[in-house]
Amino acid sequence: MTWLDIVRVLGSLTCVLTIVGAWFIARRRFARLHEQPAVSLGITTLPATAFWKLSALLVLAVLPAATIAVANYHTFVGIHEVQACSQCHVMRPMANDLHDPTSDTLASRHFKNGYIPTGQCYACHSDYGFSGDLAAKLEGYRHLARYTSRTYTEPLSARTRFDNHQCLKCHQGKTAFERVHMHQDVRARLESSNMSCLNCHGRAHPTRADRTPGSARYSDLIKLPTFAEADHE
């Protein structure tokens, strides 16, 4: 059982308890509670007024807080998986290309060589969207609002400049990286993201032209991806 399964069970429990509790709270007439008999809880007996007010606190404040915490954990941890990213069809071209053994994009090469065993999207894009810092999370909410309200156009393009530290955090300091003289020559420009790693290492994902509806590759790129992440685990 994974953490996500535990979160699902906990989330379900809080939701069901809230719904059942809310049904009783909605039917309660609080002004007349003093006329009702005390409620026995086994270890103690409470006046009906106290019992139902405490129940209201549980159902309207405590359980919803737990539900919000659990569901948001589900949001911010669940999005680490490629499967979560490709739930939005506009991300499917990236996911399908990632799993395409014939593709030569940077993302696909990382995947087929097993450089990043799990959570491949998150590994390189952990600085923006729901996975990034607070400002990035707010941007993630904007993405979600645009997607669910269908106020976007394909192909998508990133508003932000890719931060090379997403590459350097793994490559910098490694022998294979340091022994390349070109890396030494442009180190400052790479570290400041003034020069893109893609200038020499090719495209990271399919081109905008390929991701445009109606293009020759679009129907292949947009199909529901199959997930082979476990292959590298």
Next chain:
Amino acid sequence: MNELKWEAMAVSVASLISLVYVWQPGPYPMGAFTFIAQPLFLVSLASYAWKTVKDMRARNVL
């Protein structure tokens, strides 16, 4: 304390949306949870808190 009928209904609807989201975490359930369920939880909590404060003032507790 006044009745808490609509607050209870609001948290029921929000919990139902959350339940769907926890098991089917697609973009639309995520959008519904983020933009409908969470505000419903917060609005019902605010209303409940307001009614509680009013009730305590009426009883001279506050």
